Amino acid sequence: MAPARIPTLVTGRLVLRSLVPDDLEPLIEIQAEESFWWYPLRAGMTADQTAAFLERVLESYERDGFGLEAVVERASGSLMGWAGLAVPHFLPQILPAVEVGWRLAGAARGRGFATEVGAAAVAFGFTSGGLERIVSIYEPQNAASGRVMEKLGFTPSLSTIGPRGEELVVTELRRARWEEHTAGAAPRHAAASPPGTSVPPDEPDPRQSTV
Numbered sequence: 001m002a003p004a005r006i007p008t009l010v011t012g013r014l015v016l017r018s019l020v021p022d023d024l025e026p027l028i029e030i031q032a033e034e035s036f037w038w039y040p041l042r043a044g045m046t047a048d049q050t051a052a053f054l055e056r057v058l059e060s061y062e063r064d065g066f067g068l069e070a071v072v073e074r075a076s077g078s079l080m081g082w083a084g085l086a087v088p089h090f091l092p093q094i095l096p097a098v099e100v101g102w103r104l105a106g107a108a109r110g111r112g113f114a115t116e117v118g119a120a121a122v123a124f125g126f127t128s129g130g131l132e133r134i135v136s137i138y139e140p141q142n143a144a145s146g147r148v149m150e151k152l153g154f155t156p157s158l159s160t161i162g163p164r165g166e167e168l169v170v171t172e173l174r175r176a177r178w179e180e181h182t183a184g185a186a187p188r189h190a191a192a193s194p195p196g197t198s199v200p201p202d203e204p205d206p207r208q209s210t211v
């Protein structure tokens with residue numbers, strides 16, 4: 001199988017690029033933070049768990065044609081966490097679907113990074129990705145994540161129960177609403193494709209990967 005081509009998206013302060021095996025070391029440190037995986041694990045990940053996590057993400061690139069990506073701060077070149085589009089295989093009752101998600105190191109929070117990178121991923125999904133609908137999923141206690149969804153225009157779609165028995169709210173954003181939501185704001189493609197940045201022209205179509 002030809003290797004998947006994962007988009008690199010550049011925003012004002014961040015780069016969203018595919019995760020690679022060399023990210024393992026900094027990822028182990030970030031994912032060990034208790035707050036990083038508090039929802040839903042209520043604990044940080046061990047080094048072995050993070051190695052298995054990274055392997056699953058790399059597998060998703062091949063299986064789904066896309067997946068979660070590294071969030072890198074442009075100024076420092078440091079890995080800040082991960083974000084992006086992925087198929088929510090952990091919640092089979094809502095498939096087929098494409099989810100946008102985000103997790104950042106504690107030190108990277110509170111600066112608008114999740115909203116910035118989330119907006120770029122959503123813009124990519126609705127343009128080059130050809131999606132009609134994107135979901136985002138959170139535990140209702142996770143107010144910061146819910147607020148990011150709200151800022152991006154997502155609205156609650158349904159409540160369900162996750163694999164650990166946790167209550168989950170599935171929010172959704174449809175392309176038409178995204179177009180309305182972004183109209184009048186910054187130019188629609190600015191976050192994903194600032195001048196001088198290109199996205200590979202023949203990305204896999206996420207819609208074909210979710211069935």
Ligand SMILES: CC(C)(COP(=O)(O)OP(=O)(O)OC[C@H]1O[C@@H](n2cnc3c(N)ncnc32)[C@H](O)[C@@H]1OP(=O)(O)O)[C@@H](O)C(=O)NCCC(=O)NCCS
Binds near residue numbers: 116
């Ligand atoms: C969720 C997360 C990615 C947000 O990242 P971030 O870069 O800090 O998010 P942003 O700065 O773009 O926006 C956060 C918004 O939530 C608000 N917020 C933060 N903590 C909050 C809280 N406890 N209650 C209510 N709102 C809160 C912020 O004020 C901000 O809204 P505003 O711009 O209107 O002021 C980050 O907190 C994180 O990585 N958490 C751990 C991993 C996680 O839970 N990921 C989500 C899984 S669904």
